Amino acid sequence: MAERRSIAAVAVGEQIPARSFELDRAMLVRYAGAALDFNAIHWSEPAAERAGLPDVIAHGMLTMALAGRLVTDWAGDPGAVEDFSTRFSGMVPVGAEAPATVVVAGTVTEILAGERAVVELSVEAGGTAVLKAARAVVRLRN
Numbered sequence: 001m002a003e004r005r006s007i008a009a010v011a012v013g014e015q016i017p018a019r020s021f022e023l024d025r026a027m028l029v030r031y032a033g034a035a036l037d038f039n040a041i042h043w044s045e046p047a048a049e050r051a052g053l054p055d056v057i058a059h060g061m062l063t064m065a066l067a068g069r070l071v072t073d074w075a076g077d078p079g080a081v082e083d084f085s086t087r088f089s090g091m092v093p094v095g096a097e098a099p100a101t102v103v104v105a106g107t108v109t110e111i112l113a114g115e116r117a118v119v120e121l122s123v124e125a126g127g128t129a130v131l132k133a134a135r136a137v138v139r140l141r142n
Contacts, residue, residue, distance in 0.1 A: 004076035007115040007140040016074045016106035016119065021066045023058050023092060024099040031062045045096070058092035063102060063130055067123050070104040071136045074119075082116065083137040086123075090130035100125055106136075115140050 028042050037059055040047030048056045064086055072078045094100045102125045110118035121134035 002073065002076040004141045005074065007117065007142065010108055010111065010117050010140060012108055012111060014108040016070060018103055018105035019070050021102045022099040023094050023102060025056065025094055025096060028056065028058060028094055031059055035059065035061065055093040055095055058094055058100060060088045063092055063123065066102050067104050067121050067131060067134050070106060071119055071138060074106065075138050075140060080138045080140065081136050082139050086131045086134035089132040090128050092125040092130055115142055
């Protein structure tokens with residue numbers, strides 16, 4: 001992880017470079033175990049099909065965690081995020097043979113009192129937004 005970012009080095013409009021995360025079925029199973037979310041739509045093609053889904057899909061909270069990882073890596077401190085919110089707007093299908101790619105990028109949109117910055121996030125899979133209104137408030141060092 002990078003050195004903890006200073007608020008003095010951050011400006012409104014700063015772009016956090018896009019980062020790609022690959023999700024394969026094995027990762028979905030590991031996440032299911034960690035999150036205790038064993039809904040079969042995340043690992044079983046027949047269950048996903050019965051639910052009317054195009055394929056097995058990634059957990060929404062896993063997708064949200066990837067967005068959070070971009071922010072914590074940028075901030076240099078996994079405890080720096082004070083608030084994180086989003087709306088789930090799409091699914092991330094994960095094929096049996098080809099992993100899905102989730103692309104996350106951010107922009108600093110506001111500097112707040114108390115060494116805090118607001119980061120708006122873009123989160124896409126297959127060229128489609130899967131999270132909307134994704135926003136983190138991050139406390140940086142003085």
